Amino acid sequence: MIKKKSVKLLAGVVVIFILCGAYFGLKTYNQKTEEAEEEAAAGETILEVDTSTLTAVSFLIDGEETSFTLQDDGTWQKDDDATFPVDGDALLSPLSALSELKSLRTLTEIEDVSEYGFDDPQNLITLTDEDGEVTIVTIGDNNDSTGNDYLMLNEDTATVYTIATDLREGFSDDIYDYAESEELPTLQASAITGISVETADGENYDLYIEDAVWMVSGVSEDTGSENEEADADEADTLTSTVAGLAYVDYLEHNCSDFSAYGLEEPAVTLTITYEEEVESDEDETEDAETEASASEVESEEESETETGESVETIEQTVTFLIGDTDSSGDYYVRLKGSTQVHTLSSDIVTTLLGYSAYDLIAEEEEETETETEDATEVGDATEADDEDATDAETVEVMDEDADEVAVAVKETETGEAESETE
Secondary structure, X not given: OHHHHHHHHHHHHHHHHHHHHHHHHHHHHHHHHHHHHHHHHOOEEEEOOXXXXXXXXXXXXXXXXXXXXXXXXXXXXXXXXXXXXXXXXXXXXXXXXXXXXXXXXXXXXXXXXXXXXXXXXXXXXXXXXXXXXXXXXXXXXXXXXXXXXXXXXXXXXXXXXXXXXXXXXXXXOOHHHHEOOOOOOOOOHHHXXXXXXXXXXXXEEEEEEEOOEEEEEEEOOOOOOOOEEEOHHHHHHHHXXXXXXXXXXXXXXXXXXXXXXXXXXXXXXXXXXXXXXXXXXXXXXXXXXXXXXXXXXXXXXXXXXXXXXXXXXXXXXXXXXXXXXXXXXXXXXXXXXXXXXXXXXXXXXXXXXXXXXXXXXXXXHHHHHHHHHHHHHHHHHHHHHHHHHHHHHHHHHHHHHHHXXXXXXXXXXXXXXXXXXX
């Protein structure tokens, strides 16, 4: 009896091992089959778009559909705002991901696409090419497990692809990331010749170069409007600061209410004067050469021969109107005469406002040292003069004593001669 039970127990154990082996074998087979299918689908090109043939583009910006159309002159126009300065390169840049879009996995026979987030897509991209062919790319949810996005092409609800997140992340939720901004001058600290800061509270100062020396003038509690020599190190700090001017954010391209940004009556007006090299007009160059002397003409011709072009340096100015601050502490700003509104870094504006005319005046230590040295030299000269005068007096006394001795000797000799005669 015991032997039979042992045989049955052993048989049961064997069956269990067989079943476990079958289970793990089947699981491994299915896993390998799935991996093989994914590998077969991975890298499969599902869409190829030539962005140079596109004539119309639309996609979601902050959840709102925004569309653009290519104009006859080759520029892009925002459909609901013809004044919007569309940056064509920025517009087409995220679409470059569609030039050869590859899927990571293909899911077929889908019954309910809403399960993949297509009823509330993260982006809906519609492209029209020059032949009138329309391509619709819908980006659904992001898969939390794989980190990939679900995608549907041309509203084919039976097939869903998974793709990398590069396509979705290439688009921005800020419309002004697709706008062309006005250009700021390229400022080099060495080319800046003047900085003027005017504030609403009257703490103004002007920093400028005069005869190769930095000078400062302004109004504050400590100075009037007198011109003083500026501290060279402080001047270098300010020129380096303004040379780094760059916009942080682009807010409006055609602002009609500057008071909303504190720019109707700006808190600060910053004017920068700088030198810029430009190619001179040939006619103007010829006129200048006609008026110049022969030697000057020869010198200009040699210069043009060496450089291959005629370049002249002209003085330019640019004025910034600075208003309130945003939630990040950056300052609203616009160029004088412009309708565009941007922001400037708080670090730059804080540096500019951290100075007054008095702060920029050079310290008088060098002058004090010079005066001390001069006084020392004068004292030395006076002492030398006194020594010379003393020596002169000594010589004069010695000369007088010598004369008296000579007279006495002469008188003695005369007396002796008279005695001999007698």
